[in-house]
Amino acid sequence: SQQGEEDPQALSIQEGENATMNCSYKTSINNLQWYRQNSGRGLVHLILIRSNEREKHSGRLRVTLDTSKKSSSLLITASRAADTASYFCATEDRGSTLGRLYFGRGTQLTVWP
Amino acid sequence: DAGITQSPRHKVTETGTPVTLRCHQTENHRYMYWYRQDPGHGLRLIHYSYGVKDTDKGEVSDGYSVSRSKTEDFLLTLESATSSQTSVYFCATEMGNEQFFGPGTRLTVL
Numbered sequence A: 001s002q003q004g005e006e007d008p009q010a011l012s013i014q015e016g017e018n019a020t021m022n023c024s025y026k027t028s029i030n031n032l033q034w035y036r037q038n039s040g041r042g043l044v045h046l047i048l049i050r051s052n053e054r055e056k057h058s059g060r061l062r063v064t065l066d067t068s069k070k071s072s073s074l075l076i077t078a079s080r081a082a083d084t085a086s087y088f089c090a091t092e093d094r095g096s097t098l099g100r101l102y103f104g105r106g107t108q109l110t111v112w113p
Numbered sequence B: 001d002a003g004i005t006q007s008p009r010h011k012v013t014e015t016g017t018p019v020t021l022r023c024h025q026t027e028n029h030r031y032m033y034w035y036r037q038d039p040g041h042g043l044r045l046i047h048y049s050y051g052v053k054d055t056d057k058g059e060v061s062d063g064y065s066v067s068r069s070k071t072e073d074f075l076l077t078l079e080s081a082t083s084s085q086t087s088v089y090f091c092a093t094e095m096g097n098e099q100f101f102g103p104g105t106r107l108t109v110l
Helices: none
Strands: A005-007 A010-014 A019-024 A029-037 A043-050 A055-058 A061-066 A071-076 A085-093 A107-112 B004-007 B010-013 B019-025 B031-038 B042-051 B054-057 B064-070 B073-078 B087-095 B098-101 B105-109
Touching: A005 A085, A010 A019, A019 A107, A029 A061, A029 A071, A029 B098, A043 A055, A043 A061, A043 A071, A043 B098, A071 A085, B004 B087, B010 B019, B019 B031, B019 B087, B019 B105, B031 B064, B031 B073, B042 B064, B042 B073, B054 B064, B073 B087
Parallel strands: A010 A107, B010 B105
Antiparallel strands: A005 A019, A019 A071, A029 A043, A029 A085, A055 A061, A061 A071, A085 A107, B004 B019, B019 B073, B031 B042, B031 B087, B042 B054, B064 B073, B087 B098, B087 B105
């Protein structure tokens, strides 16, 4: 399977703490993306990092990419109860022109007030 | 949800019956996708489309067919529903390397 794998499967923290989620994948990629899914809703795009980038920031989100280890991490700083959701990484294979993504199984993040 | 609607939102059907799920977008995006989401499996691609009448199979396409006669509509058909097709189905479009998802259809096959 070309699916990525998130780790941990579940993460429970207090408001104000940082949350770190990891993603490993198997193939050479064009880019890696992170999505959030609130309960009962569709996925929402958070951030994209290209294969030639090592780190990217967006607000309280920080994403790193290590193509030699085929891994990525998503850091959410100063978490809030509203960050409670499932987080998925998705990869686009190198050379793909059709936007096809391979999603991992997700990390369920719970942030307690 | 970036102008993507799915219908129906919920459906219960019986084994062996045909089912069609509809995805409608107002963004004029060229690429569209159908995924299913199951516990322990994440999202898996069923079929995708890269233009009107241009479709291809994803990783779990057996038992499913699709059609795209207009840019805005992408239909997913289960010719003869089975209990293993009980799932939540998501439609998505793509623009600029970002995918936009619909709200999902929860399908139960009894």
